Amino acid sequence: MTAELAAGGESGPVAVLANPTAARGRHRALLPAVLDRLGAAGRPVRLLTAHTAAAALAACHQAVADGAGALLTVGGDGTVHLALQAVAGTPVGFGPVPAGTGNDFAERTGFPADPLAAVDVIAGALRAGRSTPVDLARITDAAGATRWYGAVLAAGFDAIVNERANRLRWPRGPRRYDLAILVELARLRPRHYTLTLDGIRHDLAAVLVAVGNCASYGGGMRICPAADPTDGLLDVVVGGPMTRRHLMRIKPRVYQGSHVTDPLVRSYRARTVELSADGIIGYADGERVGPLPLTITAVPAAVRLLR
Template sequence: MDIALLANPTAGKGRRAGLLPEVVARLKAGGHAVDVVTATSRDGMVEQGKAAVLSGRAVVAMGGDGTVHLGLQAVAATGAPFGIVPAGTGNDFAVRLGLPGDTLRAAEAIAAGTTTRSVDLARVEGADGTTAWFGAVMAAGFDAFVNERANRMRWPRGPQRYNLAIVEELLALRSRSYTMRIDDEESVFDSVLVAIGNTESYGGGFRIVPGADPTDGLLDVVVAEPLGRATLMRLRPKVFKGTHVHDPRVRTFRARRIELAAEGVTAYADGERICPLPVTVECVPGALRLIV
């Protein structure tokens, strides 16, 4: 293959940036030509990925879920082969696809890969004209607000900023009124947490939509009714096991197409900001051609 390697040296807090030369070497050892692509902006990374697809190259993303997310914007529904070299903190999408979690082992698997398999992706369309793809989970409740607050903060740096954002959002916690249409059936409800998943986890292993299958042509939805601060925090540890869905205050749905609206809510997918609600989210079967 002729490979465009989208590399994010800051993924995983930069701990694996030094592995880039070895990743390139292992890909080349499989007989592939490798062109390393870096960019100073998210849009720049996506544009270079799209250029690689137009030139007939395969695209490999080296980084965390955010870097993979950018790669998906370039390859989704194009038929271009796509590989993942996980080098982030959580790597949820790669883990849930059953890919090697070790950076160098993943590069070796891609180098030796002679086949691809089809994987579903989710396509988001916003009322503001935004169009985006995601592979893992879209958050449109408490976790989305935490991301939005953390992105506005300039201090502290690192993971403490996210932890502080959680505390501040808990203090500001309130339910929102949502309107959701699933397969032509509309409901209106108040909630503090809404998530739509193509695969089951986000945030480094939070199995928010357990059982989500990226090959079944459907998306999974989890909705939690209005909860107090203490109740929400008691529920969150259960998410690692996926047992929160057995709580009577949590509802689950499965559908190919979801329309979701709420005032003052911004959707985040794969940890990346997408757009304000309302949005329409649709599963596109086989939209990703994954190198295995």
């Protein structure tokens, strides 16, 4: 389903948030070509400058407040995550240019994997005044603060590994994540979760818990393979108590989504998911959200994609 951009969306400037460190700077040289192709769409283009995540978030909010007709990101899922906080629930069109290590939201919502091909799709939508609404997930924490995500919230082993990796000061780069996996595998144990799905409570033990608006996270891992960002629902995948060997055996299957056929893995679907466990920090779109309990709600047509 497509829709015309709301009033102001066809004339306001196009704001662009670029992350020069995305994919370890591999796509940094793309930015001039991105800006040139957007300029050819006949709209003024404004490059947002920010050197920290907090500054990027503030710049996105300010651009929307100043009347931007569209907001684009050049980066990965982390950059997308920042921009979604500003455009969610607004008529401002959004275009993710996939230029990061993980581009799950862009690719699972129909954008080409090639960054310049994605820019061409976005420029075409801008010229035509066209947008496509898709769902987002809204997180509410115990204090009532809200946050949006587009792809997947992790609240099990993968989240624990992320938290461990973020605390390590050595080694640098991807080896830090590898070390965190080894440390947490040695400490693997089922955690007790309370999972309330549309008001129905489930008490269970698990090592993997993911809540997906889209199918994948982590650069193509199809943890919630049936998730559809246009159905108004969240997919919840739970891996029950399992040994280290069993977990490592099913992990490669996540890339194809076939892990959900394992007898220790269960899948659910709901509009609202209340998730509680002691000592777990949730990560959404790969970004640290905060400790459980969290309530996640599917919000239909919460963002208007430029495609």
